[in-house]
Amino acid sequence: MNLSIVIPLLNEEESLPELHAWIVRVMNSNNFSYEILFIDDGSTDNSWKVISDISKNDNNVKGIRFQKNYGKSQALNIGFKKALGDVIITMDADLQDSPDEIPELYELIVNKNYDLVSGWKKKRFDSVVSKNLPSKLFNWAACKTSGLKLHDFNCGLKAYKNEVVKNIDVYGEMHRYIPVLAKNEGYNKITEKVVKHQARKYGTSKFGISRFINGFLDLITIWFLSKFGKRPMHLFGALGVLMFFIGFCATLFIGIYKLYKLSTGEPAILVTSNPWFYIALTTMILGTQLFLAGFLGEIILKSNKKEKRYKVSETLMIKK
Template sequence: MDISVVVPLYDEVESLPELTSWIARVMQENGFTYEVILVDDGSKDGSWDMIVKLKENNPFLRGIKFRRNYGKSAALNTGFEAAKGNVIITMDADLQDSPDEIPALYRRIVEDKYDLISGWKAKRYDPLSKTIPTKLFNAATRKMSGIPNLHDFNCGLKAYRSTVVKNIEVYGEMHRYIPVLAKWAGFVKIGEQIVEHRPRKYGKTKFGMARFVNGFLDLLSIFFVGKFGKRPMHFFGAMGVLSFLAGFIAMVWVIVEKQIIIYHNEKYHTHDQFRQVTEQPLFYIALVAVVIGFQLFLTGFVAELVARSASERNKYQVEEMI
């Protein structure tokens, strides 16, 4: 099979007939063998009933229905597991991604031998309140991920070689950073293609302002997991050793300073006032640093034991499949 089109959706009943017929027309015109996997992420507007109805007249459609809403990452990960095509195309269900882009994306993977091609919506139909934070996040992601050639990490329209999606795990809210996940997995031939961004035709966006906060936290998470996921002791251990040494040196300094003062008073028979060691704030700061350092070191040991072992992380309740 040439292409699997994976479409995560939530409450997009109005756009599904037009989207699926559009995809079918593009595939037929280009002679592709294909499947369309519609992943219903717990919709409440009748989207699943529409998928069942559309499948009656379109044997190339497949549907997966979640029992409840898990999020876009869960829908993509499940769609990736089910996909059978040599090239996997992902797109949103709101008709803002154009299926006419599929042939060009497919050729970039097959002919140009890319592992992943990410769409770049250079001209967007979104308000400034959305585009400005998006540009900031993309700039930060380029810097932290070491993928300088991508302008839009979060674009839903992407093409993947099948080996890529079968060897990465998309969980939490990590769908924004799939190119970063692919790079950490060893797929380094990542390219970009300018694609059309269409105005939303039906409904409204399902993502609020909270996605920007979540996006920043996910960026920190993906950076940490990618760099230290296989060796967490390198992070926690280093922090622990630094904290422990800083606290230990400060404690030694306080004690030595007290002994010097005592020696000076006894030698010169002076009666200078000095505080006890335990009366000095630096002593308690040093003690806290030593304790924190010890705890961080133990955290590193525990993290080494549990790293990458959450076997139930990507288990979702699928209610029905067709």
């Protein structure tokens, strides 16, 4: 099968028939063998009924319905698990992503051998305040922390090799940073393609202030996991050493200061009356806690036998 088209959606009953007809037209004109996976993320309108009706008349259409709204990342996660195509295309269901872009995205994966091709909505029709500015901030921060030179990390229109989607775990709100997840798994042939962005035709945007906040929190999480996910002691241990060093210096200062007072014949004040005593005590406690956090992290990684510590790309065995 050439293509799997994974489409997460929430309350998009009006756009689904038009989107399906548009995709079918593009698939047939390019002679693709394909499947369309609609992932209904707990819609409260008639989206699931529309998907069911479409699937009765088109064997290429499959549907998965969540019991409630779990989020776009979870919808993509199950779509990736079920996808059978050599190339997986993701797109939104609101008709703002154009299916006409699919053939060129497919060619970049198959002929240019890219692992992932991310769409870049260079010209947008969204609200400047509610989506454009937050997107620019996300993309700038993601570029700086990941090293990937992409203009639009969060574009829903992307193309992947099958093996890429099978080896990444999309959870929380991590769908914004799928290129970063792919890079962290060793898939470095990542590029972007300028794609058309269309004004929303039906329904309303699902963007809210909570997504803005969660996006930055997830960016911090993915940065931490990419840097120290396999070696937590490198972070917590280093911070622990720093805290101990500060505590040692504070203790040394207290001792020297006390000896100086004794040598001059002045009455020495109580150690607990010296503010450096509390600095030394606090930093020593923090250093101990940070070391313990690092040790616990290493123990958890060691005991998690399901965790894949490496992936083998190719193997050449000596034949006897």
